[in-house]
Amino acid sequence: xxxxxxxxxxxxxxxxCAISLAEKGRKCLIISQGQSTLNFSSGSxxxxxxxxxxxxxxxxxxLPAGHPYQKIGADRLTALRASVAQLLGRAGIDTVGxxxxxxxxxxxxxxxxxxxxxxxxxTHFQKEELPRRVLVVDITGFLDFNATFIASxxxxxGIKADTCEVYVQETERLRENDSEFRSANIAHVLDGxxxxxxxxxxxxxxxxxxxxxxxxxxxxxxxxxxxxxxxMLKKPAAFIPTxxxxxxxxxxxxxxxxxxxxxxxxxxNADTVFSADVADGRIAxxxxxxxxxxxxxxxxxxxACGSFFSNGLKATKDKIYEPILGLDVDFEGxxxxxxxxDVYAEQPYMSFGVHTDNKLRVSLxxxxxxxxxxxGQLLSGASPIKSGCTGGVSAISGVYAAEIILNQQ
Amino acid sequence: MQDNNFxxxxxxxxxxxxxxxxxxxxxxxxxxxxxxxGERYRLKDKAFYDYALxxxxxxxxxxxxxxxGVRIGDIIAKAKLESGQFRPGLREMILANTDIxxxxxxxxSPIINPVLKWDISKKLMDGVLxxxxxxxxxxxxxxxxxxxxxxxxxxxxDAFSKQLYYFHGCYANYNYPKLGQDLVKLMNACGYxxxxxxxxxxCGVALISNxxxxxxxxxxxVNLASIRKAGTTVLTTSTTCTMTLRDEYPHVLxxxxxxxxxxxxxxxxxxxEKVESGEIKLAFKSxxxxxxxxxxxxxxxxxxxWIYSLPLLRLIPGVxxxxxxxxxxxxxxTFGFKKENYEYSQEIGSKLFNNIREAxxxxxxxxxxxxxxxxxxxxxxxxxxxxxxxxxxxxxxxxKQLNQVR
Numbered sequence: 001x002x003x004x005x006x007x008x009x010x011x012x013x014x015x016x017c018a019i020s021l022a023e024k025g026r027k028c029l030i031i032s033q034g035q036s037t038l039n040f041s042s043g044s045x046x047x048x049x050x051x052x053x054x055x056x057x058x059x060x061x062x063l064p065a066g067h068p069y070q071k072i073g074a075d076r077l078t079a080l081r082a083s084v085a086q087l088l089g090r091a092g093i094d095t096v097g098x099x100x101x102x103x104x105x106x107x108x109x110x111x112x113x114x115x116x117x118x119x120x121x122x123t124h125f126q127k128e129e130l131p132r133r134v135l136v137v138d139i140t141g142f143l144d145f146n147a148t149f150i151a152s153x154x155x156x157x158g159i160k161a162d163t164c165e166v167y168v169q170e171t172e173r174l175r176e177n178d179s180e181f182r183s184a185n186i187a188h189v190l191d192g193x194x195x196x197x198x199x200x201x202x203x204x205x206x207x208x209x210x211x212x213x214x215x216x217x218x219x220x221x222x223x224x225x226x227x228x229x230x231x232m233l234k235k236p237a238a239f240i241p242t243x244x245x246x247x248x249x250x251x252x253x254x255x256x257x258x259x260x261x262x263x264x265x266x267x268x269n270a271d272t273v274f275s276a277d278v279a280d281g282r283i284a285x286x287x288x289x290x291x292x293x294x295x296x297x298x299x300x301x302x303x304a305c306g307s308f309f310s311n312g313l314k315a316t317k318d319k320i321y322e323p324i325l326g327l328d329v330d331f332e333g334x335x336x337x338x339x340x341x342d343v344y345a346e347q348p349y350m351s352f353g354v355h356t357d358n359k360l361r362v363s364l365x366x367x368x369x370x371x372x373x374x375x376g377q378l379l380s381g382a383s384p385i386k387s388g389c390t391g392g393v394s395a396i397s398g399v400y401a402a403e404i405i406l407n408q409q
Numbered sequence: 410m411q412d413n414n415f416x417x418x419x420x421x422x423x424x425x426x427x428x429x430x431x432x433x434x435x436x437x438x439x440x441x442x443x444x445x446x447g448e449r450y451r452l453k454d455k456a457f458y459d460y461a462l463x464x465x466x467x468x469x470x471x472x473x474x475x476x477x478g479v480r481i482g483d484i485i486a487k488a489k490l491e492s493g494q495f496r497p498g499l500r501e502m503i504l505a506n507t508d509i510x511x512x513x514x515x516x517x518s519p520i521i522n523p524v525l526k527w528d529i530s531k532k533l534m535d536g537v538l539x540x541x542x543x544x545x546x547x548x549x550x551x552x553x554x555x556x557x558x559x560x561x562x563x564x565x566x567d568a569f570s571k572q573l574y575y576f577h578g579c580y581a582n583y584n585y586p587k588l589g590q591d592l593v594k595l596m597n598a599c600g601y602x603x604x605x606x607x608x609x610x611x612c613g614v615a616l617i618s619n620x621x622x623x624x625x626x627x628x629x630x631v632n633l634a635s636i637r638k639a640g641t642t643v644l645t646t647s648t649t650c651t652m653t654l655r656d657e658y659p660h661v662l663x664x665x666x667x668x669x670x671x672x673x674x675x676x677x678x679x680x681x682e683k684v685e686s687g688e689i690k691l692a693f694k695s696x697x698x699x700x701x702x703x704x705x706x707x708x709x710x711x712x713x714x715w716i717y718s719l720p721l722l723r724l725i726p727g728v729x730x731x732x733x734x735x736x737x738x739x740x741x742x743t744f745g746f747k748k749e750n751y752e753y754s755q756e757i758g759s760k761l762f763n764n765i766r767e768a769x770x771x772x773x774x775x776x777x778x779x780x781x782x783x784x785x786x787x788x789x790x791x792x793x794x795x796x797x798x799x800x801x802x803x804x805x806x807x808x809k810q811l812n813q814v815r
Contacts, residue, residue: 001685001716029716034476035423177435179442184426185435221760245426254734261732266720268713270473290713292671294682309419310476 003029003266005405006286006298008273008324009312011036012391013376013398014304015256016087020402022263023090029296030260031268031288037309037377038256041249042241043216044105044124045391047081047116056081056100056116066330066381068393071358072400080403084395085117091259092223093252094120104130106213106240108145110153116392119248121226123213123238133160135209136240137202140167141174141181144243145215164205170194183242184250187220195225199232212237220247221254276301276325278364282371286324300371300405303327303354303362304398307377313353320352322378328355328363330380346386353380360401373401415484417477418445424471424481429737430464433756437464440471444481447488455492462489466741466757467618468707469652483660486617490661495620500538504743505615511549511583518549541751545786547584547778554586558605562593569602569814574643576632576673578650579611580778588646591800592676596644598808599680599689606635606643612653615743617661626662633658636669643669644676646796648708648776649742651675655712677776677795681717684724691724691799692807698727701798702770704761704784705735706777714776718795722774725802731768736761740783755787762788774798 007018010032018028048069050059060069060077069077081099088095097103097117104112106123118124125131134154138147151161170189174181190198195218206212216239219226226248230237241248261267271290276283285295305312305324314323315338320331331338331352338349354362354374362374375397377384384390418441425431425439437443438461450457462485471481489495503510514521524530525546535542554577566572573596581589593603610632613625632654636643645651654673658664666673683689701722709715715735722730739757744750765773765788773784773792781792809815 001682031713033478034472035427035474036476039423039426040421174435177438180422180425180431180435180439182422182426184422185431188432244421245423250426258734266716268716269710270469270475271713272478288713294678311478 001029001294001296003027003296003298005029005300005302006031006296007302007304008286009033009036009304009306009310009376010257010267010269011304011306011310011376011394012038012256013394014302015260015398016084016395017302017304017375017398017402018265019087019091019256019260019263020083020399021405022260022265024406027264028260029266029268029298031271031273031286031296033272033305033311034270036253037306038253039246039249040244041246041252041391042105042107043122043239043246043248044115044118045084045395046114046388047102047392049114049388050102063387064381067387068360068379068382068397069389071356071360071381072396073358076400077396080396080399081116083399087399088117091255093255096120096124106150106154108150108241108243110150112157114388119252121230121239122216122248123240130157131159131211133209134162134211134213135202135206136161136163136213137215138163138165139171139186139215139217140165141171142186142215142217144182145240150213150240162209164202166198166201168194168198182245183215183217183247184220184245186217187225187247190218190225192228195229196232199229203234206233206235209235211235213240214238215240215242216246216248217242218247220250223251273324278325278369281367281369283325283369300373302401303372303374303378304376305378307353308349310377312378315349320349322354325364327374328366329353330355346383350385351381351383353382354378355380359404360397373404375401413448413484413487414479415445415448418479419477420446421476423474423476427470427474429468429470429739429757430466430753434464434753437461440465440481440485443488444471444484445479448484451488455488456494459492459494462492463495465489466707466737466744468737468741469711470707470737473710480660483657486657486661489620490617490622497620500540500747501619501621501743503538504540504746505619505621507579507583507615508611511553511579514549515551515553515583518551522548535748539748540746541748543751544746545782547580547782549583550586552586554582554589555605557586557590558593562590562603565597566602566604569597569600571600572602572604572641573679574604574606574636574639574641576606576609576636576643576645576650576654578645578647581646585778588794588797591797592644592646594805595680595796595800595803596676598803598805598812598814599683599691600812600814603644604639606632607638608635612650613662614649614653614657617653617657618742618744622662626664629658629662629664633664633666633669636673639672641672642679643673644679645673646676646776646794647778648675648706648712648714649779651714652708652712675714675717675776677721678714678717680799681721684721690808690811692804692811693725693727693802694804695726697725697802699771699798699802700729700731700769701772701774702731702733702765702768704733704738704765704773704775704780706775706780707737709776710735718774718776721799722795725799727802728798731770733761733764733768736764738780738783740779742779745783754783758783758787765790772798
């Protein structure tokens, strides 16, 4: 089977790359091994952490030379940030975020965290516009969201935070299950009636608040439940992410996949690429477990397989490797050097990944593969948690690789 | 053959978040608990989580969700067979023994079909057997596909220089011979003769899900022997039979099929590959105009086989195609027929039914026969296998010419 482009991996970077290509009429196939880490998303994408008064550009300039942003080039990043936001918009995902500076969001622990692009309904503010008095809403029985904890953290920042617990009849059914009372289960049972009653109960308790904070358990398949609760509340309100799985993340994944398919894209789920045919410095085709003898041929191959969690990278005691083709991987030292015993410190293994040139082309035994690219968390050089660049690297590298491919045509 | 890999589970719970049953039924602990988590306990005692296993639809959407490649659905299916708690009753025997029921019913189909529609018989089946009275039974055919084939098609097949085999499955044989007939028509027009296997039994999927592992294994062995004897490509038209023959035999029944797995393929995949390589050319009628909504059945999603269906449907000039968001229709073979499951079944499917109503197509296209029953019963829209759609739209004479068939 012949395609223009085959993307291995169906998470944020793979989907954005594939959508960019499919929007230009290219025939694309995504081969995905299962759901991606987008399903654990906070509902916000980070670009990079900045210090007070620092611009994105200044922060990027301080990154090490091997960081994906440095490879892409500072001059391209502004335009790419705009492209990502527009691309999400065309998939029906409305976001907020300034092109040039971070805003702040509230984490599940009640901390403030910098971020670049947030789903419209998630918390987002500039430091100077922090709310003075908030109401943090908890749902009876839900353990993956701790309103008291959040309120206490906000209190330490001088925000007056009250909590309230609301009882939802529909979620009581979930208690029949001895283990699953999670965000996704709740989101499945919160229909229109439940939401309206929930809004009434919250409204009664929110007289003094200037912002209501809710767990992000609304709208797993469509935006409507999330929009509905915000519409029904009499005070401004926003969502805080819960412990995983992430309801906004699942919706993001769904909407991006739907957008890709609507553009004529084809998507293989739950399959594993186990080998590739390489000749003359190019990948000619790949094979998957489910499709056995079928050769999947393409002009370009994009590796968007994620990092260790997604099995894009694997580690043994003596090496870190890319399992499909054994692509060249950047890593240093031996097993003992890969991690820092202090779990809060920067972890060296997080910056390990597939080696690429400035066009994000991968290499095999030191030789660049002309038509194969790596994007997203598979890339080496980023220390995503320390620099705060996880979502940005995924989204921007995905769109950038698509640009390189399109420019060659 | 792959081993049970429950230890690869990292407890992320995405399987449960994507499980159609867990979304509507809180009593179901979900695939993570029933599958890899439960498996650890079951090493001590097979009875752990027994009560929950019956809720698994075997849709495999959990496996599609798992980022770690755990074969969750297979783990559950196997645990169900091994638990020994699922003693099939009369209802399970009737629902799962599709070969016996089909053979008995087809000769009397003019009587049986209307009787199955009577309120009184539905009430009786509900009360006595526990088959829900709201369920519509698929009609039996007046003549089986194999009988038609022997009478009207067999002789002509040997004239073709290229030969293939066809595993028709129970549905094409007893309920809807047109599917098999359309496949023969399509393949013949492309220059391929279609042969039947020496012996074909029901693939066994319903036996597996109703706790009849021994019988499933015996039937599987008969099928594998025939497929081995065929020694070449064996086409299928049902996604579920295909998955059972290719994946459930090794993963759930423990029967090695590695030597023939790649010979077993959906006819749509075979056609799509040959069309793309130029070995087969298709010509369609210019006046065929249909609005089609494609439904990705769970097992088409699991096998990724819909990537072959869509390009073929897009070849038909008069087809206006919408791709529905992949979601479970809720019937899950015999599951939705059981009284205690009917409401779960309809609730699971409701999202798909709404999407279909919104698309308002002439046909819903899907490769799964039980999806067809469920969607037709629940929405009133006509459901068609893409093979039948291709055959209906085909310009047979022009296709024969293109493929140099005399």
